[in-house]
Amino acid sequence: MSRTVYLNGKWLPEDAAKVSIFDRAFLMGDAIYEVTCVLDGMLLDYAGHAARLRRSASELGLTLPLDDDALLKAHHEIVARNQMQSGLIYLQLSRGVAERDFVFPPKDTPPTLVMFTQAKDVLNNRAAETGISVALLPDLRWGRRDIKTVQLLYPSMAKMEARSRGADDAWLHEDGFVTEASSATAHIITTDGRLVTRDLSHALLAGVTRASVLELAQSHGIEIEERAFTPDEARAAREAFITSATNFVVPVVRVDDVVIGDGHPGALTQQLRQQYIATQRATALAPA
Template identity: 40%
Template sequence: MPRIAYVNGRYVPIAQAQVHIEDRGYQFADGVYEVVPLYRGRLIDEEPHLDRFDYSLGELEIARPMSRAALKLVLRELVRRNGLSDALLYFQATRGVAPRDHKFPARVKTAFVATIRRSRPPSAAAIEQGVSVITLPDIRWERCDIKSIGLLPNLLAKQKATMAGAFEAWLVEADGTISEGSSTNAWIVTADGKLVTRDAGAAILNGITRQRVIKLLENQGIAFEQRAFSREEALAAREAFLSSSSSFVLPITKIDGHAVGEGKPGPVTRRLRDVYVAAALETPVLI
C-alpha cells in the first residue's frame, strides 16, 4: 500500500506530495508542527497535542489552518488510508506562500501538511538495558516552548550523539544546568532519591509525554520536583530516563560514558514505563 499524505486540502501519494518553493516554512522555517503517536490503534494524548499546536500557532501569530474538528477528521482519514496501527502522525502549519520577505505578508493563507509513518519503538534491549546520552552545550533560541520547525540546533545535537554511539544528547545551558534532550525531556532520580525534571518554561518544550508522566506521578502518589538540575547532579543520580511521544519512558544507564546508578534501569523508571503503557492502552481504539 503506497503511503498517503495530506497537502493543503488533498490526499495524495507521498511521492507526489509537494509544497510551493516560496512556502515560508521552506524558506524561513516560519511554521510549527506536532507529532501524535498512534499506539495499537489508539491516538495517544491527541487533545493535549492539539492544544500545544494551537499554542505554538498563537505564539507565532499564524492563523489556524482549519478548525479542531476538521483537523481531527483529517488525522483519522490519514490513519484509515494508510492502514497503520502503530505509527507517528506528523503535521505542520506554515505561514503560507508569499514572495520572500522577512516581514509577515499582509495576505496569506496558512499552509498545512500531514504525513504518517510506521513507528520505530525502542528495542527490547533499550528498554531492558537502558540507553546512553551525551551532554552538549545548548545553543538553541530562547523560545523552546514553541514547537517550531526550525530545528537545526537539535539536529546537530542528535547527529553528534549518533556519532558518539549514544541514543540522545542532553543540552546544557551556560549555568551548567540541563534543559532537555534534542528531542526528549530529561528526568533523574537524585542521589538522595528525589525525582526531578526541568520546570516548564521557555527553556524547554513542555512535552506531552512529560505532562502525562506528571499526571501519572500525581495519581500514583509519587513525589517529584520540577526544577533545574546540573550535569554533576545527573552524573551522581541513582536513575535517569527520558520521555517523548516516540519512546514513552526510556531508561538512561550511561551519561557521558559514566554509569548511572548501578548501570541498569532502576525501579522508578521501570514502574513509570509500565504505568504509562497501561494508561495509554486505556485510550479508545480508533473506529
C-alpha cells in the first residue's frame, strides 16, 4: 500500500509527491530534519523533537511554515492517514527552490516542508537483545553537529567503514575523545557504576532520547558525569550503550576488538531501556 506523505501543505500518495531539482536541499544540503518515534499510534518524546526542530531552523535562519499546533496536528494526521501503530515520522525542512548559488535566496523564498513515515517494529529490536559492536573512527564531519542537518554523507561513510571492519556501527572521535555514534549518542558505565556521556556543545547533537534517559537515570539515583570520555575509557567500561529516537537504548558489547564487560548487554543498560519504554508509553501523545 502506498504511503501518504506531506508536501508543502498537501497530503499526497508517495509517488505523486515531487520536489524541484532546484531545491536547496538537493543542490546545497541546505536543510534540516527531525525524527519522531510512534508507538501504539502515539508520539514519543514529541516536545523534545519539536523544540530541537525549531532550534535547528533558528540556527540556520530557516522558516518553519507551521506553528506549534499545526505541526503537532500534522504529526498526528500522518499517523492516522497511514494507520501506523509503530514506526518513525521523518520531517525535512529546506530553504526552498532557488537558482543554484552559495548565497542564500531572499528571505521570502517559500521553504520546502516534507513529512513521511517508515513502519518499523520499534520494540522488537534484536540488537537490544544481543548488543552491537562499534568501530572507532575519526570524526570528519563539519563543526556544527548540534544542528540536525541533512549533511549525512560522512556518517553514512563511517557506518559503511564500520561494517567493512565487521562492526555494526561507528563511534567517532576527535582530539582524543569520543564525540558520538554515526547516528546516535554514545554512553559508558564505569566500573564503579557512573554513567558518563559527553557534555553538549557544537561537537555533537543534543539527543532527545539522551535527555530522557539521563533524566531517568538521575531519578533512579545513578551518578551522571557529563564530560568527554576517551576511547580507552570506552574500552575499559563496565557497560556501554547508544541512545536514539529510532532505537531507544541499545547495548554496546564490543569496541574495536575489545569486549565490554562480559560481552553481553549490561544489567543497567537493559534496565534503562525497559524504563525508557515504560515511561514513554505512559507519557506518549495521543490525538486530541
